[in-house]
Amino acid sequence: MFEIPDDRKYLESHEWTTTESDTARIGISDFAQDELGDVVFVELPEEGDELSAGDEFGVIESIKAVSDLYAPISGTVTAVNEDLFDAPELVNDDPYGDGWMFEIEPSDADEFDSLLSPEEYREQTE
């Protein structure tokens, strides 16, 4: 059984976001990291980048696969988890904690409503 914390929202493409209206944090789910296997590389946006919901914000590569990453919500990137550049395996070890990817200042807090709830996301992964 994969971990799906209750305190955040999800995309069908397996990204999660926390739901604070001032600064939301974004990463990928436990299910996604397990599907990918050993993560060896992540390409992330830069601080100050403007993203729209659904934009490709980066790329994640495991030994066996390359996947695009999509922004769950719109806003301005305020922080990037640079630890992942030297230790991409943090995404495997702790996808909801130290394996986070970036933080964003949401431009439209209503967008959270259109994302998958933990229950809806769990149904998708089963």
Place this chain on the structure above:
Amino acid sequence: MGLRKPPLYDVHADAGATFTEFGGWDMPVEYDSIKAEHAAVRESVGIFDVSHMSELEVSGPDATALMQRLTTNDVTALDPGDSQYSAIVNDEGVIIDDTVVYRLPDRDDRVYLFIPNAGHDEEMYDRWTSYRDEWDLDATVEDVTEDWAMFAVQGPGALGTVSEAAPDASPDDLSKFQATFADVAGVECWVARTGYTGEDGFEILCPWDDAETVWSALDATPCGLGSRDTLRLEMGFLLSGQDFDPETEPRTPYEAGIGFVVKLDTQFVGRDALEQQQEAGIDETFVGVTLLDRGVPRHGYDIATEDGDVIGVVTSGTMSPTLSEPIGLGYVPVEYAADGTNVSILVRGREKRAEIVTPPFIDQ
């Protein structure tokens, strides 16, 4: 058409393996972690189910003549229990497949078993039988791919593991590329000191129906095709269908860096084309690259000069689990092939700095 399954498919599934299609077979790609399986082989011992590899047996009075004329190496150099790496090339000298040729113990005549890559069994059976008929040779060719399961036990601990399971094989006395029939857990197997990882190790062919008995007797970490690929990549070993392919990456043995398996003093299909190339020299050659910037080289990415002119292509690439460095294999013009030459790799359209490295990437 459904995928072919190895005899231990269910055993692997129960062990938590995930599977991938390879050469028409549904094979374990990893059990838990490619990195951990890779490390097991480099540091202790791993076992791979490679039952997807093809096996063909050639016997009869003209078996030697047939093998000699369809492979580039010199099979007359083999005594019973010897084996050699070899190439199968077309009239133009382009590699169709690479293989290991074993000489089995003689029956009335010499007998050979050769191992083409996964999914090539039918093609090689057709090639061998049609040339046999054309040349009017007296040889029996059998596709025994689904008679034999095949396991690779690889790593510094492989000798210990195989000695324990097959003391009769005296595995310590087998030198590299030697093989013998021996009892493994009560099953007669063909035990060979060969492999595809750069480590010491053995490849064991056992009867398809006895696969589970033999597999269970060999104490090693189960490994999937994912780590098999990263291990061979660190050594710069070719992958059929990817680093050469008669359709998508037509390459001769000289271009692919395996000229040592071409014996021009023997007669084989493609020989004259290869002699010509050997005299004229090659234009492009197989090299390794390491990325100096962050990223991972992958199959199909362009290799360019520092100025951005595309000069070649990556045929295989990965993040090396041993080195934690991005490594790749591919072809470039010979003038760019020297160790340390600065090039770039186009990763999703972006130029990343890279350097030519002659494989292997690791010291063995």
